[in-house]
Amino acid sequence: MNRADCLERDRDDPLRAVRDRFRIPENLIYLDGNSLGPMPAAAPELLARAVEGEWGEGLIGSWNKAGWIDLPARLGAKVARLIGAAPDQVIVADSTSVDLFKLLAGALSLRPRRRTILTEGRNFPTDLYIAEGLARLVPGVVVRTVEDPLAALDADTAILTLTHVDYRSGRRHDMAAATEAAHRAGALVLWDLSHSTGAMDLELDRLDVDLAVGCGYKFLNGGPGAPAYVYVARRHHAAIAQPIAGWMGHARPFDFDPQYRPAPGIARQLSGTPPILSMRGLEAGLATFDGVDPAALRAKSEALVALFLALTERRLAGHGFEPVTPRDPNARGSQASFRHREAYAVMQALIARKVVGDFRPPDIVRFGLPPLYLRFVDVWDAVERWGEVMAGREWDRPEFKIKQPVT
Numbered sequence: 001m002n003r004a005d006c007l008e009r010d011r012d013d014p015l016r017a018v019r020d021r022f023r024i025p026e027n028l029i030y031l032d033g034n035s036l037g038p039m040p041a042a043a044p045e046l047l048a049r050a051v052e053g054e055w056g057e058g059l060i061g062s063w064n065k066a067g068w069i070d071l072p073a074r075l076g077a078k079v080a081r082l083i084g085a086a087p088d089q090v091i092v093a094d095s096t097s098v099d100l101f102k103l104l105a106g107a108l109s110l111r112p113r114r115r116t117i118l119t120e121g122r123n124f125p126t127d128l129y130i131a132e133g134l135a136r137l138v139p140g141v142v143v144r145t146v147e148d149p150l151a152a153l154d155a156d157t158a159i160l161t162l163t164h165v166d167y168r169s170g171r172r173h174d175m176a177a178a179t180e181a182a183h184r185a186g187a188l189v190l191w192d193l194s195h196s197t198g199a200m201d202l203e204l205d206r207l208d209v210d211l212a213v214g215c216g217y218k219f220l221n222g223g224p225g226a227p228a229y230v231y232v233a234r235r236h237h238a239a240i241a242q243p244i245a246g247w248m249g250h251a252r253p254f255d256f257d258p259q260y261r262p263a264p265g266i267a268r269q270l271s272g273t274p275p276i277l278s279m280r281g282l283e284a285g286l287a288t289f290d291g292v293d294p295a296a297l298r299a300k301s302e303a304l305v306a307l308f309l310a311l312t313e314r315r316l317a318g319h320g321f322e323p324v325t326p327r328d329p330n331a332r333g334s335q336a337s338f339r340h341r342e343a344y345a346v347m348q349a350l351i352a353r354k355v356v357g358d359f360r361p362p363d364i365v366r367f368g369l370p371p372l373y374l375r376f377v378d379v380w381d382a383v384e385r386w387g388e389v390m391a392g393r394e395w396d397r398p399e400f401k402i403k404q405p406v407t
């Protein structure tokens with residue numbers, strides 16, 4: 001395998017034209033689209049139109065005329081295609097953290113005699129904090145944080161809540177097996193898809209998943225702070241309670257009814273007024289997936305990660321990097337992570353060489369490999385520059401050891 005082989009794989013890549021849907025700075029190898037997706041090329045115009053035309057000229061009338069009021073459901077339906085769900089089961093609202101709170105509380109309402117929220121210790125911190133915060137509010141509810149959550153399922157488990165692809169290692173749960181195990185124990189399951197959607201095919205409906213949330217600004221390219229999405233299986237729509245029971249989740253918000261009557265379907269998951277400008281950013285992000293088959297994303301993602309791991313094994317041997325991403329393609333997502341004693345400084349030196357990944361404590365360098373727009377030649381060039389950084393000890397400079405607020 002050499003650079004020319006990578007260029008040839010790019011020429012044969014069925015997704016190769018999709019890269020033009022983005023504005024990626026020249027000479028930058030961006031391996032952080034799993035943290036903040038690159039800007040869709042159409043975003044500036046779409047946002048300018050939303051600001052100048054819809055907000056500036058249309059004012060209040062834009063709720064109807066520009067379809068602002070329908071954006072949460074319309075964008076939800078676009079996410080639904082990417083996660084293998086019927087469109088009426090997904091809606092865009094709030095942040096992943098807030099959506100976790102709503103759905104965990106909703107799960108407790110669906111399993112009122114069970115008191116345990118079950119999760120694993122390595123889950124993303126916000127997922128743990130939100131569960132613990134909810135448990136502090138609801139008498140009797142406990143969060144069990146364990147190593148092996150499937151083995152800990154029991155008759156008191158109301159909800160098993162897991163992140164599908166681990167943000168640090170890239171390890172991927174077997175969604176079918178975990179969902180089935182939860183159901184066998186009489187529990188519900190909630191998947192956090194923040195590191196999955198947009199990088200692989202998912203089958204939420206076919207696997208009988210109950211609940212899911214995910215992030216809009218990572219692989220979905222929705223822009224900084226883009227709203228998140230909520231999935232609730234149709235069979236739970238009528239019974240699930242929504243703790244942030246705001247007027248936008250009312251059956252008829254513009255009746256201004258003093259009595260809360262929840263919307264019958266997925267709209268119940270709305271709370272307050274949607275952030276329209278952020279929604280337009282997410283709309284541009286989701287449009288980058290138009291016509292793209294999630295199975296094709298998965299196929300390319302597997303090839304990118306395999307190439308990255310193979311090249312690093314060769315080029316970085318002897319420099320003290322320990323891969324933490326599973327070798328089994330079925331057990332990983334669309335990223336590669338490595339442990340290293342000087343992980344932070346190494347990543348800073350790489351960023352100075354225009355290879356952008358990130359650092360996760362205590363000692364991990366992490367590279368996102370989004371199949372939608374990343375080229376095989378980018379993987380080659382990134383590993384080459386990384387090899388040079390190590391060979392020249394470029395990381396060993398004082399300025400690369402100063403911690404920034406966001407790593």
Ligand SMILES: *Cc1c(COP(=O)(O)O)cnc(C)c1O
Binds near residue numbers: 096124127167192
């Ligand atoms: C990025 C991420 C979040 C982010 O939550 P916000 O509320 O959007 O800040 C939550 N969960 C997981 C697993 C994530 O990777």
